[in-house]
Amino acid sequence: MGIARGRKAGPGVETRRTPVRCGGVRIRGGLGGVIEFNHVSKIYGKAKALDDVTFTVAAGSVTGFLGPNGAGKSTALRILVGLSRPSSGSATVLGLPYAGMACPGLRVGTLLDAGARHPGRTGREVLTLGAITLGLPRTRVGEVLDLVGLTERESRRTVGGYSLGMRQRLGIAHALLGTPAVLILDEPANGLDPQGIHWMRRLLRDLADSGCAVLLSSHLLHEVEQVADHIVMIGRGRVLAQGTTGELGRGRGLEETFLELTAHADRGPGSTASPGSTASQEIGASPETGTGRGGA
């Protein structure tokens, strides 16, 4: 398994493939997932951003995390990587709270905000700093640049001049520096052109096939449908449904299910299947280099 190297990959350019490796996964206790949300709630003032969210992500799978604007996806991912504390419940990665891991960036790759890089640094500098922080050899920088298809010339440009798609590739390169066993990505396909989306899909599939657990938050339902094994849909902070992509698509596509469930959620409790249920119960299954310290 592998992906194209050395330049932007797309259908016509995937000639040279290099193995995509995934870090070894060792899970400590828990519910059996590499990522585990266990009854997580988050309250801001009087508003509940997350309400009793429970789901797991298994090794060797891509899980699509879907929900409309304001559903709570970013809040959940921020809690998962220790940037925010849950009001109740717990979220763990590889059996531990992210903030409690010794060097999380080596085992957990994150991309939460591709625009968050210093605009005055070159892409290569960003990655070199990341590699040094993680205690990795500088040769790793060239390897991840190859993996994401950023050219040598592009890597020497300052990030302020990057397109959104290039920033996404840089963010993914950064996430992959430590050969992680877990990838947590918030809208990684934003700004990618069709070739970029195709490349991203292939990369995530290859990583999952090599054992990585991938949690992918996205609005691009069609793209998620093509790459994800499992889906978790949330609305108004609650899990509306979860199951395999086939179960939730029900032969008509994820979009229909998504629109139906989120419309019900908007109408409030009692108008739909009870939140948090599995697909089989509710919809008739046919089916950044982390340093890991918590915030507010």
Ligand SMILES: Nc1ncnc2c1ncn2[C@@H]1O[C@H](COP(=O)(O)OP(=O)(O)OP(=O)(O)O)[C@@H](O)[C@H]1O
């Ligand atoms: N720091 C904060 N203070 C107060 N409310 C917040 C804060 N962060 C998020 N929220 C609220 O929590 C809810 C969930 O927001 P969140 O950003 O997690 O949603 P999202 O699903 O990621 O949305 P989008 O798809 O638009 O990015 C929203 O109502 C939002 O206004």
